[in-house]
Amino acid sequence: MPFVAEPKSAATGGKKSSGTGVREVLPRKGLLYQEDGAPLALCRPKLLPLKSVTLEKLEAMQAAAQEKSKEQRLRQQQDLNASSEGRF
Template identity: 50%
Template sequence: MSENDLKPIVPKTGQLLIENPEELVLCKPRLIPLKSYTLEKLEKMQKEAIKTLHEIKENQNN
């Protein structure tokens, strides 16, 4: 190997410094939902079940 064929040494711990920041590409931030679709669906099912339960109790009282 000649002196020009040096391999970079990447540290396994600590910070990695980059000397050419103009090569960095920033991407747009991704928005993630606060609640997953499944959680929203389960909450909707639970609200419907509670509503049905209240309707049944009202019908029994009448």
Template identity: 55%
Template sequence: MFTNLQPDTRLFEALENAGAVHEVVPSRGEQFQECRARPVLCRPKLLPLQSMSLEKLERLQAEAQQRARQST
């Protein structure tokens, strides 16, 4: 039935010689714009290197050392 299944080279040559597709924007009438969903990038959330309780403990120790120096 289908003994000659060779591709039509004329069609492929015509497509290659056609070149790039040029965009045509009408001056009147309806114009459509396709909206594509894009990922939204947000600022990175930086984690503190020290925990809040450790910072508070260090601050209390520094205040205690400062009071000890002032009393002597």
């Protein structure tokens, strides 16, 4: 961005003068660069969880479903064993 100065009347506190201020000059050839000299601000590193909350909930749901499935299989085997023992 080119530098644009305020007119002299505003810069001098409202006094009127015969000048028009600083004239804006743009190059006719080549490139115009402007460097931003903002310093880098270092901040504390943020610790991120290895697993998201959603992933932890999903894993808990899967573990509960596996436990339920295991219990049902054990019940079925116990029922089969009880019914087969009663036949003989």
